[in-house]
Each structure stands twice: as C-alpha cells, then as structure tokens.
Amino acid sequence: MSHAVDPERRAALYDEESRQFAERRPASRRLHERAVAHLPGGVPMSWMVKWAGPYPVYVQSAQGAHFTCVDGIDHVDLCLGDTGAMCGHSPAPTVAAVREQAARGITSMLPTPDAALAAEELTRRFGVPQWQFTLSATDSNRHVIRYARHVTGRPKVLVVDYCYHGTVDETFATLDPQGRVTARRGNLGPPVPLDLTTVVVPFNDVEALERALAREDVACALLEPAMTNIGIVLPVPGYHEALRDLTRRHGTLLVIDETHTLCAGPGGCTAAWGLQPDVVVVGKTIGGGIPTGAFGFTEELAGRIARSIPEEDIDVGGIGGTLAGNALSMAAVRATLTEVLTDEAFARMEGLAVRWTEGVQQVIDTSGAPWHVTRLGCRAEYAFSPGEPLTGAEAAEADDFALQQYLHLQALNRGVLLTPFHNMALMCPATTTADVDAHTAAFAAAADELISAGAE
Ligand SMILES: Cc1ncc(COP(=O)(O)O)c(C=O)c1O
DSSP: OBTTBOHHHHHHHHHHHHHHHHHHOHHHHHHHHHHTTTSGGGSSSGGGGGSSSSSOOOEEEEEBTEEEETTOOEEEESSGGGGTTTTOBSOHHHHHHHHHHHTTOSOOSSOOHHHHHHHHHHHHHHSOOEEEEESSHHHHHHHHHHHHHHHHOOOEEEEETTOOOSSOGGGOEEEOTTSOEEEOTTOOSOSSOGGGTEEEEOTTOHHHHHHHHHTOOEEEEEEOSSBOBTBOBOOOTTHHHHHHHHHHHTTOEEEEEOTTGGGGSTTHHHHHTTOOOSEEEEOGGGGTTSSOEEEEEOHHHHHHHHHHSOGGGTTSSSOOOTTTTOHHHHHHHHHIIIIISOHHHHHHHHHHHHHHHHHHHHHHHHHTOSOEEEEETTEEEEESSSSOOSSHHHHHHTOOHHHHHHHHHHHHTTTEEOOSSTTEEEOOTTOOHHHHHHHHHHHHHHHIIIIIHHHO
16 A cells, blocks of 8 residues: 555556546647657656646636636646746736737836836835846746855855755755755756755754854755745744744845745745745746746845946846846736735635635545645645655655546546646635635545545
C-alpha cells in the first residue's frame, strides 16, 4: 500500500480514466498529433507535458473561473495558470486597459502614467515604497539577488530546502542526507556547484538559520513567507520574528517572495502577518496574465543602491530587460490591482477556499485516508500525509506522483482542472460555490474508488 492506496488498483483506475479521456477528446488528440511535429511533447514549454492524461487538453477559450477545450467541454479551472490567472481569465477591466493601451503603443522604453499608479498601489499593499518592474517573478528574483550581492559585498544567497523561486540558478539547491548543499534533483546544467552560491536551511528551523547567518557571508535570505511549491507549509509561531531579527543582526537582506502567497490577501503575507522585509517580490497574476514581475525596496535600500551605481553604467549591470516596464504590462498591472484583485474580491475568494477545504476534509474523514488539507487565503491543497509538514523535506516525503496523476485525471474527466504541480486549488474572483462543489464531488468519487471500493 502506498499512502493508503493499492498501487495496482490505482494503475487500473488511471488506465480507465485515460481511456475515457481519449474517447471524449478527439479534437485535442488531432491537434496534439500535429503539434508534436515541431513542438517537443506537442507543447510550447516543456513542463506542460506534466499534465495527467495521454496528451494535453488544448484550450479554445477561457473566461473567469472556467475554460472550454477544443472538444467543447467546459471546465472549472482551479489551477488558474498556477497563479498567473488568480485574477480569473481575461477579467473585463484588465482586457479593457490592455486593449486601449495596445492601440496607443505597446513598448517604447519610456515610462507611462500607469507605472507610477501601479507602484503607488503596490506600496499601499506591501509597505515597501520603491518599485521596479520586470517581465516575470523569476527576473525579479534574479535582479534582487544581484543587487543584494552588490550592496552587501557578500557572495551567498540563503534559501529554504525544497523552495521554488522561478528558474533562478542559485535557488535550485537542496540538502543531501548528510545536510550538505547540493543541486536539487532535476536541476539541469548548474553553472557552478551549488554550495558556492547558496546556503540551504530547512523551513521553520531557527537554529539552522542562526548557524547559517552567523557566518556573515549571506547577502540575502530569499523566502516565501509560507512554502507553496511543495504543497503548503505554514510557518510556526515566532519563525518570522526570528527570521527578521537574525537577518538584521547579521547584516543579511530579507527578501520575501510573495509571487504565490499573494493568495493570503491584497498585500500577501507581508501585510496579513505584519512582516517587515527589505525587499518584496511579486509577479504572475498582478498583470492579469500579461507578463509582469515587480520588486519593491525599502527607502533605505533603494538609496544605497542608487548611490552605488553611476548612471552611465546603469544598463550593463545585469539588471533590466528591453521590454521590462513596458506600457502594456503597466496598464495591465494598474487595472488588475485596482479593479480586479480588490480587497473585496480577496474576501470572497478566501470564503470559497474555506468551503473547498471543508469539503476535502470531509471526504478525507469519511474515507479514513491518512491525508490532510491546508489553506492559505484563497489557495488550498491536500497532501498524502496525516499531519501538516513543518519543512519542505517532510512535505516532499508525502509526495506520490502516480497517485496525484490519477486524482488529477479523474478530476479533469469530471470537468475540474487542478494544478499539475502537487494538489493545489486556487479561487479567483469569478469562482462560485458550484465550482467548488464540483471538485468536492469528484474528490469524493475518487476517494471512494481508491479507498472504500478497494477495501471491499
Ligand atoms: C514563489 C515563486 N517565485 C517566483 C516564481 C517564478 O515565477 P515565473 O515563472 O512567473 O517567473 C514562482 C513560480 O512558480 C514562484 O512560485
């Protein structure tokens, strides 16, 4: 038995779901057969092959919390582009702003009025007052790491074990069984051994943090305030206070990556929990799906950076990008933040995530599966361990790729899309209680097939 499930039964159920998938999706199959000629795996980005099923679902259109595939099947989207569409698909205010801006010039490498409005809104939400824009959260993290090294004169970045911060070389590190820093499984072609650039500590471990920072070679600590990329791992009481205290004491900049944890509220965990980072990173949904990332500094840090870089050299320091801060992205951010992802929208989204979590919990209780469900704001996840993990390693231990693939395909065949990375569900402003309940019903049927029927 693996995570309370018989692997043979799970494999047989998966095969049956695959058969049903193929039967109902001939148009996706035809498109896939054509796509593989020039797209490896038939997809424009390699990790799209990770979706459950014999081939991906090709999307015809998406609106709000739903999308329709090319076979005409309506789906509740709980993946929402893995947070890229947490504002819902094509929200009207963002579409209007983008349409209007696209007709007036898309990029000129000059600021537009929207840039200042977007920065004002990010300041109101996160408290840090000086903002810069990029095309992705990955770019924001890369730039912040570079600035941190530059101003502190220190070589290393501290991250937590099993973190994810985008395709940022320094962050693809993990701890081996002996506690040494090494490249994470799956890390392709690291440029240098990871222990040269990175210090790794388990999440929620204040003593490890203290030991790591005491060496005073860490330029910045880059953390999600709660881990979201290996399931959800919440901080224990006092962890953030210790993190802030130790980073200050040892001259390390504290970077809080809110790219996913924006789900906790309008100002992410930073506002919800009263955190005081030196730098905040955001991205994904803030532009409604139009490529944008951002990072915000304290006044003090922004001043240190400004004083240390001559204007003449500002374009060759490794920060920036021709399209960063473009007019289209800025219009999208301004509209999405001020008109879509509003304080009221967050309150509704959180209520729906509570409903989703309660539904999943009830199924777990009824089936007796040794699983649990966790929530952070409008994001929730179930995982295959009885208790909530404290570290990324504990969360990774609960992973079961084959079981996850079955549950995702089973839900997909019932018109519900979960993220292909672990078992995450996200609510957007357009999600309804019926959407939530559709997942609960699918999950109950899956638990019944996997556990109750398997035990007969
Ligand atoms: C916490 C966090 N930071 C940064 C990123 C990178 O975002 P993007 O792929 O949009 O650059 C991700 C992506 O999942 C993330 O989860």
